[in-house]
Amino acid sequence: MLIGLIVAIAFCRSTRLLAQTDSIVYTNASSLYMSGKLFNTANPYQRIDTAKYPTLPAPVxxxxxxxxxxxxxxxxxSTSISAKWCINKPLSYSNMTTINSQGLNLYVQNKGKWQFAGxxxxxxxxxxxxxxxxxMAKGEKKFMLYLPTYNxxxxxxxxxxxxxxxxxxxxxxxxxxxxxxxxxxxxxSASRSGLAYPAMLSRHFGYDFINIGMSGSAKMEPAVVAMVNDVEADAYLLDCIPNASVQQIKDRTLxxxxxxxxxxxxxxxxxxNSISxxxxxVDVKMGAKVLAQNKAVDSIANILLTRHTRDFYFIDVKDFFGDDHEASxxxxxxxxxxxxxxxxxxxxIxxxxxxKYF
Amino acid sequence: MLIGLIVAIAFCRSTRLLAQTDSIVYTNASSLYMSGKLFNTANPYQRIDTAKYPTLPAPVxxxxxxxxxxxxxxxxxSTSISAKWCINKPLSYSNMTTINSQGLNLYVQNKGKWQFAGxxxxxxxxxxxxxxxxxMAKGEKKFMLYLPTYNxxxxxxxxxxxxxxxxxxxxxxxxxxxxxxxxxxxxxSASRSGLAYPAMLSRHFGYDFINIGMSGSAKMEPAVVAMVNDVEADAYLLDCIPNASVQQIKDRTLxxxxxxxxxxxxxxxxxxNSISxxxxxVDVKMGAKVLAQNKAVDSIANILLTRHTRDFYFIDVKDFFGDDHEASxxxxxxxxxxxxxxxxxxxxIxxxxxxKYF
Structure with a gap:
């Protein structure tokens, strides 16, 4: 009888768990609007169709x-939001959380502002x-679910x-x-995808800051510039100096x-220019490298500004992280x-x- | 001849790599001063000798x-600092970097202030x-190397x-x-061990803030309070409300x-009291739980303050993370x-x- 009871309890528990899981109704996210897209792509969760850009460097x-x-x-x-998702390879990076690289980050609109929801x-x-x-409290709400940054x-x-x-x-x-x-x-190194700086700017401005970030690989190659150029946008923010060598900066920025x-x-x-x-x-060589990169880009920017190049702006961001050395x-x-x-x-800025434009 | 050349090149490369690794001179860290210690312990890298506290809850x-x-x-x-280290189990947590949980974080003293070094x-x-x-620039420097927070x-x-x-x-x-x-x-969820709040306070004050943090388990059990009491200190900062139930707060805080x-x-x-x-x-139940915890501790604190309890201070920290909802x-x-x-x-504060004391 005792064994019967244990089996019955075990059965009830597993049924309840099953019922809880079953009760969530799932929708394929590809049927919903996606912000941040560079282009329409065959795979909705990729930023480009790589086949369309055969000459891009492999890491890009x-x-x-x-x-x-x-x-x-x-x-x-709904008073709850859940997700089921699959990534390509469960790689992790020592300098970021897997919530950021592989996970999801939900925001909800509250009185016209986007607010962290989970x-x-x-x-x-x-x-x-x-x-x-x-x-969550009852009522219709708008949500935005950020996808993995590094997968x-x-x-x-x-x-x-x-x-x-x-x-x-x-x-x-x-x-x-x-x-x-x-x-x-x-x-x-943002702790979640909604805290990457383009995502923050998107929410603050109400503009879609399209993320064309490419870890270690923003080097202004002609093929990459052509691809960036294919992205239709109302403004272009170029934060590509940190990865480029001094020579690449001199050869390619203009x-x-x-x-x-x-x-x-x-x-x-x-x-x-490049953030510090x-x-x-502390590392003298690393410090000198950034100085040399910024010296190179500053002089290109000066040429463009001296020519009164239309619609060109240059921002010195090197001190934007503050001076307490705790921001990395x-x-x-x-x-x-x-x-x-x-x-x-x-x-x-x-x-x-x-x-001036919109 | 070609094969011989390849072998020779391979040999030279491995010899150089070996020489580079060999050239670093290692010192056992247990022979150096360690800050942050609760007690002297048999294993220098553990915060307590668990055998001395048999009645502590297992997670603690x-x-x-x-x-x-x-x-x-x-x-x-030295112009470079390296490390070799072993941890118990390479566990990782989705809400923190492994640099924080398993890695090391170096600071160097610069003009009397501790500064991030790597x-x-x-x-x-x-x-x-x-x-x-x-x-690094030549010259004698003082260093502080923070150990893993979650291993x-x-x-x-x-x-x-x-x-x-x-x-x-x-x-x-x-x-x-x-x-x-x-x-x-x-x-x-600090991104590196030097950014845990007690570590920051240590550097800012020049006082050793002894970390008796215990994830999910700060519940003021009598055995734990007795252990905390064994820590000789000049002041006691009690940030133990978030993990405790309302009943535990009522029963144990005073x-x-x-x-x-x-x-x-x-x-x-x-x-x-508890941080928000x-x-x-967004989650109504979670919000209500924190409110109830803080209502309970606020009333205990009021009793102590009304009694003019000597040397007792209470700080309302619930809004310390700001109001933009981006700090988690x-x-x-x-x-x-x-x-x-x-x-x-x-x-x-x-x-x-x-x-008033020192």
């Missing part, structure tokens, strides 16, 4: 399959499932409570700002600016404090530029 | 074998080896360039402040304060922005208290 192609900066926009009256924690396995938030997403389903609605929203952003940059742009200007006349082009790499304050996770990548300070400094 | 024992808050203090004239990145394996910083360190060797000195420093801190708390105290007061007469005892858990602004990594744990804001708010 690989990195642009990562879903950095992409976000699913939807509305729902994260989906991955298991460092190919596929994972998580309740992102529950026990290729192969599938995503968004779960709501049974009987709840889930609908695609129209584009929530008014303008498109293309951001071509390095690992910092891609979102390295050509890049001129090429974008030619393809997108009348659109503001904003070039940033934190360890460069590792030798270089800004942590959440660093990205926050960067946005605090950059935002008013680019807002003043945007104001 | 396990968590206090983690090296959170411990740091090796040494001086050297990190040792782990490989998510038991043992790892890394150059933390190189190409048990089994061995550590610090490497310097051949012919360089490495010496233990005397204690660099003037006072000892015991901090009993939760995962936030232990350093969860007893804990009275016990510490009895064991350490004349030493300030500073009790904090970020997701509690996951549902609750402050990211580097959150820990930074927490320190900015907490520091002047406790500084004013300390001023």
């Amino acid at each position: 192609k690989r990195l642009l399959t990562h879903s950095a900066g992409l976000a699913i926009c939807f509305s729902s009256n 994260v989906a924690k991955p298991d460092n396995k190919k596929c994972a499932q998580a309740v992102i938030v529950e026990n 290729e997403l192969s599938s995503l389903e968004i779960g709501v409570a049974p009987g709840s609605s889930i609908k695609s929203t129209a584009n929530v952003f008014k303008k498109r700002i293309a951001v071509y940059g390095s690992s910092v742009t891609q979102g390295a 050509n890049m600016v001129v090429a974008i200007q030619k393809a997108h006349p009348g659109k503001p082009i904003i070039l940033l 790499r934190e360890q460069g304050f 996770t590792d030798y270089a990548h800004p942590n959440d404090l660093g990205n926050y300070r960067f946005v605090q400094k950059l935002q008013p 680019i807002a003043a530029i945007f104001k | 024992k396990r968590l206090l074998t983690h090296s959170a808050g411990l740091a090796i203090c040494f001086s050297s004239n 990190v040792a990145k782990p490989d998510n394996k038991k043992c790892a080896q890394a150059v933390i910083v190189e190409n 048990e360190l089994s061995s550590l060797e610090i490497g310097v360039a051949p012919g360089s000195s490495i010496k233990s420093t005397a204690n660099v801190f003037k006072k000892r402040i015991a901090v009993y708390g939760s995962s936030v105290t232990q350093g969860a 007893n804990m304060v009275v016990a510490i007061q009895k064991a350490h007469p004349g030493k300030p005892i500073i009790l904090l 858990r970020e997701q509690g602004f 990594t996951d549902y609750a744990h402050p990211n580097d922005l959150g820990n930074y804001r927490f320190v900015q708010k907490l520091q002047p 406790i500084a004013a208290i300390f001023k």
Whole structure:
């Protein structure tokens, strides 16, 4: 009889668990609006169709399959939001959380502002499932779910409570700002994908800052510049100096600016020099490298500014992380404090530029 | 001949690599001064000898074998600092970097201030080896190397360039402040161990904030309070409300304060209520839980304050993370922005208290 009872209890427990899991109703995220897209792509969660750009360097192609900066926009009256998702390879990086590289980050609109609502924690396995938030107040809400910054997403389903609605929203952003940059742009060392600086700028401006971040690989090669040029945008933010050698900066920066200007006349082009790499304050060689990079880009920018190049702007960002030396996770990548300070400094400057145009 | 050449090149390369690795001179870190110690322990990298505290709850024992808050203090004239270290189990957590949980974080003293100097990145394996910083300016410098926050360190060797000195420093801190708390105290979701809030306070004050953080397990059990009481300190900071249930707060908080007061007469005892858990602004139940915890502790604190309890202080920290909802990594744990804001708010208040005593 005791064994019967134990079996019965075990059965009830497993039935309840099954019922709980079963009760969530999942929707394929590819049927919902996605912000942050460079182009329409065959695989919705990749930033480019690599086959369309055969001459791109291999690391650039690989990195642009990562879903950095992409976000699913939807509305729902569900009091809970869940997700099931699969990534390509459960790689992890010592300088970032897997919540950022492989997980999901949900925001909800509250009184017209985007507010943190939760994260989906991955298991460092190919596929994972998580309740992102529950026990929300009743009523229809707008959500934005940021995708992994440093992995290729192969599938995503968004779960709501049974009987709840889930609908695609129209584009929530008014303008498109293309951001071509390095690992910092891609979102390295933000603790979650919503805290990468382009994502923060998107929410603050209500503009879609398109993430063309490519870790270690933003080197202004002609093929890459041509691809960036294919991204239709209302402004171009170029944060590509940290990865380039001094020679590459000298050889390629001017050509890049001129090429974008030619393809997108009348659109503001904003070039940033390199952020300081934190360890460069202690490692003399690293410090000298950043100084040399910035000396090279400063002189190119001076040429462009002296020529009164139309629609060209240059911003000196090297001190944007503050002076307490606490704004990095590792030798270089800004942590959440660093990205926050960067946005605090950059935002008013680019807002003043945007104001001249739209 | 070609094969011979390839073999010769391969041999030269491996010899050079070997020579580079060989040239670093390693010192067992246990021969150097360690800050952050609760007690002298048989295993230098653990916070307590668990055998001495048989009645502690099992998770508390396990968590206090983690090296959170411990740091090796040494001086050297080497232009590079390296490390070889082994941890117990290469566990990783989705809401923190492995640099924080398993890695090392070096600071160097510059004009009397501690400054970030580098990190040792782990490989998510038991043992790892890394150059933390190189190409430093010549001259004798003081260093502090923070140990992993969420793992048990089994061995550590610090490497310097051949012919360089490495010496233990005397204690660099003037006072000892015991901090009993939760995962936030232990350093969860800081991006590196030097950014856990007790570590930041240590550097800012020049006092040793002893990390008695125990993830999810700071519940004021009598056995734990007795262990905290065994820590000799100049002040006691109690950040133990987030993990405790309302009933535990009601049953245990007053007893804990009275016990510490009895064991350490004349030493300030500073009790904090619970930080807001970020997701509690969206998850109604989570929000209500924190409100109930804080209502319970506020009323205990009121009793103690109304009695004019000597040396007792209470700080309302619930809004210390700001109001932009960007200061957490996951549902609750402050990211580097959150820990930074927490320190900015907490520091002047406790500084004013300390001023009355030392």
